[in-house]
Amino acid sequence: xxxKLVKEYQGTMMFDDLHHLSSDKTVQEQVSYxxxxxxxxxxxxxxxxxIGWYPSFSGNGAFQILLIxxxxxxxxxxxxxxxxxxxxxxxxxxxxxEMIKE
Numbered sequence: 094x095x096x097k098l099v100k101e102y103q104g105t106m107m108f109d110d111l112h113h114l115s116s117d118k119t120v121q122e123q124v125s126y127x128x129x130x131x132x133x134x135x136x137x138x139x140x141x142x143x144i145g146w147y148p149s150f151s152g153n154g155a156f157q158i159l160l161i162x163x164x165x166x167x168x169x170x171x172x173x174x175x176x177x178x179x180x181x182x183x184x185x186x187x188x189x190x191e192m193i194k195e
Contacts, residue, residue, distance in 0.1 A: 094178075095132060095144075095185055102189045104134040104142065111144065116178045121152045131156075139163045140170075140192050142185065156181045160188040162195065170195065 094111045113126040120127070127146035134142045141161040148154050158181065160171035171188040175181055 095134075095182070098182075098186060098189065099134045099142070102136060102192065104136040104189075107133040107135055109134075111181075114178060120176060124150055124152050127151070127154060136189075136192060138192070138195070142188055144181070144185065158184045158188055160191055 094109075094114065096106065096109065099106050108130070110126065110128070110131045114123055128149045129145040129147060131146060132142070132144040136142070139162060141159075141164075143157075143159040143161060145157055146154050147157055155174040155176045158171070158173045158175075159166075159169045162170050171191045173184040173187070175184060
């Protein structure tokens with residue numbers, strides 16, 4: 094789902110469980126795949142794109158999209174939440190654009 098975007102920004106995919114999800118299905122139909130650790134990609138200059146679903150395995154949760162710099166998880170460069178896959182893709186692209194601004 095985000096492989097192309099990660100490659101575009103010259104990142105390395107550490108793990109990707111987002112590939113289990115389909116925009117053709119509802120969140121409720123895919124709740125067994127919705128967990129805290131869905132995707133992590135590493136980029137130059139010590140950036141990490143981290144995506145998870147909180148709370149895990151709950152139909153009432155949301156994706157969290159984080160861009161972390163230099164291991165500073167307490168102060169992400171970018172942080173958005175959404176329950177929709179289309180917005181997840183949009184916010185992931187927004188997050189990676191922030192690397193260029195830094």
